[in-house]
Amino acid sequence: MRIERIEDLRVFDAIARAGNLSAAARQLDVALTLISKRLNRLEKTLGIRLIHRTTRQLYLTEEGLEFLDRCRAVLEAVDAAEDVGADRTQNGVVRVTAAVAFTQRQIAPRLHRFIKAHPGISVQVLSNNRLVDLVEQRVDAAFRQAPLDNGSFVTRTIAPDGEILCASPAYLAECGEPAHPGELIDHRCLTTGDPAPTSWALQRRGEQIHAPVRSVLGSTDGELPHIAALNGAGIVVKSCWDAIDDIRSGRLVRVLPEWWGRSRSLRVMQPVRQHQPRRVQLFIQFMEAELKEAVAANRDLDLFPTTNA
Template identity: 50%
Template sequence: MEHIVDLRLFEAIGRTRSLTDAARDTGLSLTVVSRRLKQLETALEVRLVQRSTRRLHLTPEGEQFLENARTVLAALEIAEEVGSDRGSLRVTASVAFAKRVLAPLLPRFMDVHPGIAVEVLASNDVVDLLQQRVDLAVRQEALEDSRLVMRRAAADARILCATPDYLASAGAPQEPADLEHHRCLSVGIPPRRSWTLLRDGERVEVPIRPMVSDNNGEVIHAVALAHGGIAIKSVWDVMEDLRAGRLVRVLPEWQEGADRSIHLVFPDRRYMPRRVRLFADFLMVELNAMLDRNADLGLWPSA
């Protein structure tokens, strides 16, 4: 058990890169953390960390020890919960995805697995899964961190949409070049000045006049619903608005960028807790069921 305490302590040091933060996370005093780290280095006969005036850095040996420690701790976690549908898991997703997709699904998951508590970290920032102790992330962007593993969950696409009232007033664009004369709603600050649209392999770069922009897409969604202009949104984000007629597709043969996918991303470790596997499998089933239920809208590319 003494060794397990040291492994958990060093995992906290490696994750936070701070003895003070590691002490807070483990509930130990800073003095005890410093002493145990020194004892660990002495026992291993190797330096694990380099201290500077600003931040703690792991040595190459420290990075390797951290990876091994995480593998052992993950295996221990699995051993402690074999056959159990209990515990908690932490999930991260964008604010919009958490609100419109995850939230409606959580009651169903809890009904099936009442012993599993779900913590949702809704953020439009790319959360460091290891730093924040996240078990599963839902992402639409390509995976860049080689420490992580990715599993494709479902198809995705980004489409142009606006309200019927806006289009009745401003006129519906007939071709991409017409967008230059419309109020376009752009995600990103500073705003994008062009949109890249694709249709059956054809690609065009369209100049736009970004009349409203925001940093996460939620304001753009609200402005579009208030007849403010044309927005580009992921289909899962506006699916219910399209079905209800609050929004309609603009230039329906075109979509932004190449085919996209919804991915589940996990920390790169050999062992995945049963509760995380259960939630991942649940999401896979539900996301693809969502595709099937809305296939008649013709929104999604083939999976």
């Protein structure tokens, strides 16, 4: 013998509390015929009569009284388990990863609002420019600015992104501003990569070129050329998300504004899971809303491409 449906136990408990089938049906907001059907099924499964019914009243049999005690113990355990499940999905730790610069400039300044809104959730950030193994590192969500497609993960675009050229006002006052990508070879360029690139891939309304550049400073860490650009060392190519605050403040100025670097989008990647904890969904939804608000608030700077990669 095995009881297949927990709903049958809830019906029996409701009948015992209400004192009759009609009141139990109203309490559970179901049809009276369904109440009767489930009670009959439960008695048939157990092989005992739980309730004696007359035209005016019903009362529990001795077996019914004994079963009611056990039934309520089961229901209390189920409710407690469901409470734990709800609490665990709403609360706990969210593990996210992102590049160092994006973490510092876009995630970190917003975390206080998320933490205040969701005091039961803790955020653990793996800030790393290397691509970490999401499964091995138990990462719930990875924010990526490159077109990484992997069938093992759920990937979704949450905001536009693009590479732009920029330099400090001091550098442009000293060296002038190039009018065409072909003039970049005559400027001090700050590059990322090892070996340092000898050209930058640029595009404009379908036109694509590889503009020769002379790297006066190269680094595998994209933050070093960024800081050097802020101090007037030369022209740098940066993600618009990395440069937006500096351009808004005037510390950097966009160079060759009609031209873009590599096409990109900001994506969030998650391990494939059927039941994603609610806390993870809340964090992703929060970041997506925050970034969309930032895009809308900075439309006047024309830093974001109109189409995603």
